[in-house]
Amino acid sequence: MSAPDDEHEGSGSYASPPCFMHELEPGFAADPQARADVMRWRKAERERLIAARLEISADERAAMAGRIGEGLNGAIGNVSNHLISLYWPFRGEPDLRSWMETVFERGGRIALPVVIEKGRPLVFRAWRQGDRLEKGVWNIPVPAEGPPVQPTVVIAPVVGFDSSKFRLGYGGGFFDRTLAAMPAKPLVIGIGYRTAAISTIYPQPHDIPMDRIVTD
Template sequence: MDHDPDDEGTAQYASPACFLHELQPGFDARGVHADPVAWADVARWRKAERARLIEMRLAIPAEIRAEMAAKIVEGLDAEIGDVGGKTISVYWPFRGEPDLRPWMASVVERGGRAALPVVIEKAHPLVFRAYRPGDRLEKGVWNIPIPADGESVIPDVVISPLVGVDPANYRLGYGGGFFDRTLAALPKKPLVIGVGYDTQRIATIYPQPHDIPMDRIVTASTPA
C-alpha cells in the first residue's frame, strides 16, 4: 500500500516519537544536529535501529513478503505510469527486502530499460549498469549479484529499498552512505522511490546535512 508521507495519521511508527533524550542536545525541529559532536550519538542510535528493523524484516515469512511485494509493485506502477523509454534502476533483494525481480523483467517487456546499482569502491558513488533478465551476473559486495558486462547508464527512476523511513522521506539505509553520494553525484536528478514494509516507518532517522530525502515512498502492510 502506498502511503502519503505527509499523512502522519496513517503511518504506523515502529519507534517512539522522540529519542532526543538518548542524544546530546543541539537538534533543530527537523532533527538535524547543530553540534557536530552529536553525530556520534546519532550514528550509534542508527546502528541499533538498523539492526532492530532488519531483524524484524527477516522475521516476516517469505510467503507474506511475497504478498507484500505484489502490493508494492501495484504502487510502483501507479507512481511511475508508462515505463516505456524509461531507464529504471531496481536492485537485487538482500536480507528480506521486497523481491521486485519479476517486476524488473516486466519493465523490460513493456519497453523500459532496467539497471542494477553496483558498488565500485568504498565511500564512492554507485554506478548503474544496464541489465536484462538472462544477462551474465557476477558477485559484487556482500555477494549480491551485479551485471558482469552491462554498460553504465543514468537512470530516470531509482527504486531504493528501505531499512527505515521517516515522515519527511529520509531513508535509513545500511550505513555505507552510497545512496546519498550517488544522488549528489548524478548529472540529472532521477525520480527516487523508496520501497519497503509499513513496519519500517519510524518517527525520525535524525537526518543530517548529507542526507537526501526520497521523492516518494511505496510500502505495503502485513496481510490481515
Template sequence: MIDDRDDEGPTQYASPPCFMHELDPTYQMPLSDWTDVRRWRKAEREKLIGARLAASADARAAMAARIAESLDNLIGDIGGRMVSLYWPFRGEPDLRGWMASVNERGGRTALPVVIEKGQPLVFRAYAPGDRLEKGVWNIPIPAEGDPVLPDIVISPMVGIAPGNYRLGYGGGFYDRTLAAMPFRALVIGVGYELQRIPTIYPQPHDIPMSEVVTEVYGA
C-alpha cells in the same frame, strides 16, 4: 547526555530522567551529536532488519506484489524509461518479477554497483537473463556493461521516516550517488509499513526520496 562510560556517576536514577518515552511510545530523545546519531542509527537498523526478516516469506512476497502494483500506478507509462532497481537482500521487497515486466513493456532496467567505499554507485544496464557476478556482500551485479543514468531510481529502505527520509545500511552510497547525478531522477524508496520510524535525525548529507511506496500505499 550522560557519558555511557561513566557507570558510577554521583547521581543514580531508578528510571531515566526523561519520562516522555513512557507517556508516548513514539517519543525520541533529541540527538544533536553525529556520533550519537550514528550509534542510534546502527541500533535502529539492526532492529528493523530483524523485524523484516521475522516476517514470513509468503507475507513478504504478498507485500512485494502490492508494492509493484503501486509502482505501476505511480510511474505510469514505463516505455523508453531506464529504471534502476536492486537485487533483494536480507528480506527486502523482491521486485525481480516487476523488473522483468518493465523490460516486457518497453522500459529498460539497471542495477547499482559498488565500485569503491566512499564513492557514488555506478548503474549498469541489466535485464533478466544477463550474466551476473558477485559484488560487495555477495550481492549479484551485472558482470559487464557500460554505466547508464537511470530516469527512475528504486531504493530499498531499512527505515522509513517522515519527510521521505531513508535509513539505509550506513554506507552512504545512495546519498553520494543522488548528489552526484547530473540531473534529479525520480527516486522512489520502497519498504514495508513495519519499517516506519518517527525520525532518522536527518543530517545535511541525507537526501530524501521523491516518493515512498509500501504495501499499504504510496506517500
C-alpha cells in the same frame, strides 16, 4: 541501493531517540558528539528493523512485494519511457524481480547499481535476463560488464523511513553520495514494508529525501 506519493505514520515502535532530538532538524550541522550519538541510534534502529522484517514469512513478503509493485506502477506510469534502477533483494528486502519482468514486457529498461569503491558513488549498469552477473559487495549479484548508464528512475530499498521521506539505509552512504553526484536528477522512490515507518531518522545535512515512498 540496497533502495519507494504514499506517506504513512510511524509504527509507534522504535528505539529510544537521542537526548538532543530537539536540535536535530534537517540541515542542522550537529557537533561531533551529537553526530556520533545519531550514528549509534541509527545502528540500533537499523538492526531492530532488519530483524523485524526477517521475521515476516516468505509467503507474506511475496504478497507484500506484489502490492509494492502495484504501487510502483502508479508512481512511475508508462515505464517504456524510463531506464529504472532496481536492486537484487538482500536481507528480507522486498523482492521485486517479478515486477522487473513486467517492466521488460512493457518496454522499459532496467539497470542495477554496482559498488566500485568504498566512499565513492555507485555506478549503474543496464541489465536484462541472460546478461552475465557476478558477485559484488555482500555477494549481491551485479552486472559483470557494460558501460555506466544514467537511470531516470532510482528505486531504493529502505530499512526505515519517516514522514518527511528520509530513508534509513545500511549506513554506507552510497545512496546519498550517488544522488548528489548524478548529472540529472532522477525520480527517486524509496520502497519498503509499511512496518518500516519510524518517527524520524534524525536527518543530517548529507541525507537526501526520497521523492516518494511506496509500501505494501
